[in-house]
Amino acid sequence: MATQMQQAREGRITDAMKIVAEEERIPVETIRERVANGTIAICANINHKNLRPRGVGEGLRVKVNANIGTSSTFPDIEPELEKLDEAVRCGADAVMDLSTGNNIDVSRQRIIEHSPIMVGTVPLYQATVRSIREHGAVVEMTDDDILETIEQQAKDGADFMTLHCGVTRSAIERMRRQGRVMDIVSRGGSFIAGWMLHNEMENPLYEHYDDILDICEKYDVTISLGDGMRPGCTADATDRGQLTELITLGELVDRAWKRGVQVMVEGPGHVPYDQIEANMKLEKRLCRHAPFYVLGPLVTDIAPGYDHITAAIGGTLAAVSGADFLCYVTPAEHLALPTIEDVHTGVITSRIAAHAADLVRGVPGAREWDLEMAKARKVLDWNRQMELAIDPDLAKKKRGARNPADEGACSMCGDYCAVEIINKYFHKENCPCQD
Known part of the structure; x- marks a missing residue:
């Protein structure tokens, strides 16, 4: 059986190349070309x-x-x-x-x-x-x-x-x-x-x-x-x-x-x-x-x-x-x-x-991941932040150990949360503390 490199040089796109292309959000032909020249x-x-x-x-x-x-x-x-x-x-x-x-x-x-x-x-x-x-x-x-x-x-x-x-x-x-x-x-x-x-x-x-x-x-x-x-x-x-x-x-x-x-x-x-x-x-x-x-x-x-x-x-x-x-x-x-x-x-x-x-x-998806976390933090959406965390279990453990269950802000700032304050006066419609 030919190697991935040999098949790529022959112009063949393998199942493995398709899987990598899908995971990386990169055209499969780009994957094939780079496997052929050795850079992947x-x-x-x-x-x-x-x-x-x-x-x-x-x-x-x-x-x-x-x-x-x-x-x-x-x-x-x-x-x-x-x-x-x-x-x-x-x-x-x-x-x-x-x-x-x-x-x-x-x-x-x-x-x-x-x-x-x-x-x-x-x-x-x-x-x-x-x-x-x-x-x-x-x-x-x-x-x-x-x-x-x-x-x-x-x-x-x-x-x-x-x-x-x-x-x-x-x-x-x-x-x-x-x-x-x-x-x-x-x-x-x-x-x-x-x-x-x-x-x-x-x-x-x-x-x-x-x-x-x-x-x-x-x-x-x-x-x-x-x-x-x-x-x-x-x-x-x-x-x-x-x-x-x-x-x-x-x-x-x-x-x-x-x-x-x-x-x-x-x-x-x-x-x-x-x-x-x-x-x-x-x-x-x-x-x-x-x-x-x-x-x-x-x-x-x-x-x-x-x-x-x-x-x-x-x-x-x-x-x-x-x-x-x-x-x-x-x-x-x-x-x-x-x-x-x-x-x-x-x-x-x-x-x-x-x-x-x-x-x-500039890897596809990298900046989007950070942006989604920033958006969740802006509205103090703790569930979404836990979903996006690179280590969700640790994040949940830290959050649960030092904060009341229904608290919007975190106990680091408590009543003086910068996010709550700026939302209250700058983005009233997004503030989780508003009725």
């Missing part, structure tokens, strides 16, 4: 049967991903499925299964089977766990371990895969010569860098890129080119290692598109606010405007417990400047495996950042 990716593995496709990229609503998955400390899949349900309920567009606990295959298969939204994976995690169990060390991982894992995850229905193909020996050497505070913080990046340094060989994901393209073409898996050299603190942002990897990723985008394989590019983690716009424009320039998927960026390093906020600050500017897909950051970032409450907070916070950018990007 529709991450939809042919084996993910209950998926409602979504598009990522040019002119579309900024999408939000939630990370879930088991760990060696918490290997039970059931809580992760509950987190998946919560992420979907909160409006996430994708989840990534980052499982490293027991029975990784079963965890992934159950998540994909359960998920109506895009599912991403990181095959290197499973290949590493497999290598440790079978060979005793990460550095004993074989090329077959990696390729067989990618094939299995594609066969199971993963819609997109983070693959750290750009962590090359030259990128590592440039990073080493320049020096870094935190070296490599990407888990996948550290796995492959450790393997390369120990074996004194080039990255097998880079060396076997054509084999990977064969697999992804077969199942229509979107490659998400991982940022294994991303900065782990603001002091390391926009350095030689990061930019060397980005140049390589741009070349890998070209090779994927030549085969008709869809691709996204992943972006930096910790970036000072004044460097974010430049980072986004560099990616778009070097990677030919491929969809850009960013973690954060986190604009400061000093806020453990509040990193969902530091990421939202950076995420809004990133999306305004060109990023198309935000990976959520939860209050547990840098601290622990997130709880279901952390997942809720992370998704909602990232959605706020994404929507703030949508307003600036």
Whole structure:
């Protein structure tokens, strides 16, 4: 079966393109054209049967991903499925299964089977766990371990895969010569860098890129080119290692598109606010405007417990400047495996950042949503405000806890509500306090 990109280039409009066009309020021919040229990716593995496709990229609503998955400390899949349900309920567009606990295959298969939204994976995690169990060390991982894992995850229905193909020996050497505070913080990046340094060989994901393209073409898996050299603190942002990897990723985008394989590019983690716009424009320039998927960026390093906020600050500017897909950051970032409450907070916070950018990007429906909320506030229509709230349950809880049931204004202003006062004297006919 042809990929979405291959069909788009042949002039065919797929069912997935129709669904994306309807959701985005954009002509379906525009979707087809942008899928054909690679600026939109529709991450939809042919084996993910209950998926409602979504598009990522040019002119579309900024999408939000939630990370879930088991760990060696918490290997039970059931809580992760509950987190998946919560992420979907909160409006996430994708989840990534980052499982490293027991029975990784079963965890992934159950998540994909359960998920109506895009599912991403990181095959290197499973290949590493497999290598440790079978060979005793990460550095004993074989090329077959990696390729067989990618094939299995594609066969199971993963819609997109983070693959750290750009962590090359030259990128590592440039990073080493320049020096870094935190070296490599990407888990996948550290796995492959450790393997390369120990074996004194080039990255097998880079060396076997054509084999990977064969697999992804077969199942229509979107490659998400991982940022294994991303900065782990603001002091390391926009350095030689990061930019060397980005140049390589741009070349890998070209090779994927030549085969008709869809691709996204992943972006930096910790970036000072004044460097974010430049980072986004560099990616778009070097990677030919491929969809850009960013973690954060986190604009400061000093806020453990509040990193969902530091990421939202950076995420809004990133999306305004060109990023198309935000990976959520939860209050547990840098601290622990997130709880279901952390997942809720992370998704909602990232959605706020994404929507703030949508307003600036001119995404259809974004300004209308804000305008409807403003109109409801003007007449103190609390029911309508709750309907329009991005987190209705929290809004209702806050409203109900601190206001009398029949109160028109809120208890912040009480008898001195600005809305009531101006309506009384400026728009008498709209005032909810008039008989």
